[in-house]
Amino acid sequence: MISSLKQSTLALSGPDFHRSRSPVPTLTRHLPFLPQVNTRRNFIVSLSKPLHIVSPEAFSTSLKKSLKHEKKQSLITCKAYEADKSEPISDSPGAKSEAARRVKIGIYFATWWALNVVFNIYNKKVLNAFPFPWLTSTLSLATGSLIMLISWALRIAETPKTDLDFWKTLFPVAVAHTIGHVAATVSMSKVAVSFTHIIKSGEPAFSVLVSRFLLGETFPPSVYLSLVPIIGGCGLAALTELNFNMTGFMGAMISNLAFVFRNIFSKKGMKGKSVSGMNYYACLSMLSLLILTPFAIAVEGPQMWTLGFKESLSQIGPQIVWWMAAQSVFYHLYNQVSYMSLDEISPLTFSIGNTMKRISVIVSSIIIFHTPVQPINALGAAIAILGTFLYSQAKQ
Numbered sequence: 001m002i003s004s005l006k007q008s009t010l011a012l013s014g015p016d017f018h019r020s021r022s023p024v025p026t027l028t029r030h031l032p033f034l035p036q037v038n039t040r041r042n043f044i045v046s047l048s049k050p051l052h053i054v055s056p057e058a059f060s061t062s063l064k065k066s067l068k069h070e071k072k073q074s075l076i077t078c079k080a081y082e083a084d085k086s087e088p089i090s091d092s093p094g095a096k097s098e099a100a101r102r103v104k105i106g107i108y109f110a111t112w113w114a115l116n117v118v119f120n121i122y123n124k125k126v127l128n129a130f131p132f133p134w135l136t137s138t139l140s141l142a143t144g145s146l147i148m149l150i151s152w153a154l155r156i157a158e159t160p161k162t163d164l165d166f167w168k169t170l171f172p173v174a175v176a177h178t179i180g181h182v183a184a185t186v187s188m189s190k191v192a193v194s195f196t197h198i199i200k201s202g203e204p205a206f207s208v209l210v211s212r213f214l215l216g217e218t219f220p221p222s223v224y225l226s227l228v229p230i231i232g233g234c235g236l237a238a239l240t241e242l243n244f245n246m247t248g249f250m251g252a253m254i255s256n257l258a259f260v261f262r263n264i265f266s267k268k269g270m271k272g273k274s275v276s277g278m279n280y281y282a283c284l285s286m287l288s289l290l291i292l293t294p295f296a297i298a299v300e301g302p303q304m305w306t307l308g309f310k311e312s313l314s315q316i317g318p319q320i321v322w323w324m325a326a327q328s329v330f331y332h333l334y335n336q337v338s339y340m341s342l343d344e345i346s347p348l349t350f351s352i353g354n355t356m357k358r359i360s361v362i363v364s365s366i367i368i369f370h371t372p373v374q375p376i377n378a379l380g381a382a383i384a385i386l387g388t389f390l391y392s393q394a395k396q
Helices: 015-021 056-073 093-129 133-153 164-190 193-200 203-213 221-239 246-269 277-299 301-316 319-342 347-369 375-395
Strands: 002-005 051-054
Touching: 093 133, 093 164, 093 193, 093 301, 093 319, 093 347, 133 164, 133 277, 133 319, 164 193, 164 246, 164 277, 193 221, 193 246, 193 347, 193 375, 203 221, 203 246, 203 375, 221 375, 277 301, 277 319, 301 319, 347 375
Parallel strands: none
Antiparallel strands: 002 051
């Protein structure tokens, strides 16, 4: 309802008239839900014109339309929920992304362990029929390098951007990686896969000793105490191993030491690396291949390889070629996935995953190759692996 009142014209003069023409003071505050109006406009009150009084019902309708218009234009939606009607925390975007990340890491770990088990099985089959660990190590690095070169050429994987400084810092890492890889392969050519991995579970002990005496690092007492079951378990397993071989034992020990230095060089030289974990391992494989090839030729040589291959063909048949190809491909794949998982997790989580990987390899190799295991030998392996787990917890 709108009412109209007719006012009589009043004559104002003198100072009062000028005061009536001055701008009406405006309010500087605005309600957040009302549209702002131009406060700079000057208003002149004329009492000769009719005054319009708007009813409260009309004002309420106008206010509702204004609020509805503001709600449509708002870019941010704010909602209030009652205690029993609030959104669940698990439905938030942050919780969903964290859950997806955990699933991704779980897939990486499962793939890593499975590929490693398959590699160790085929690697042992090849070494039993074709006992040339230097050539076997070279083939695995060459296959991985070829796979990555094809992936870069076909743009399946992004080509890394490297420079001379990158390769300089990578060189000592590649030297340590080459020594560790060859030493582990030599060990598996002489002893059971399970025994090699039991000895390799003692790598944390080498890490602490090298860091303490060569780098001057100190550790809390819990870390030193965790080394007791590691060393004791490895020693117990070695003393009770039925097929003990000194070359196989020393190969596993040298591999432990080499991989410790590889980790140290990686931490000191690869901080802030600009390549992904997959490409980093690809570059490492290529440089290791260049380092290993001349030594493999010098130690074994093409003549021995030819004679050994002919003999294995006569005993195994063409299946030996498939075994060689499989062990080479799976070696690259499991290492590649492990470096990809390292991009997503902390070094501590990676260390725990590496320990669990050894358990899967030891158990599967004992089952597949029917490796005789005495109870005391199994106890030593369990103590060593438990010590490795305690070490990872103490490092935290």
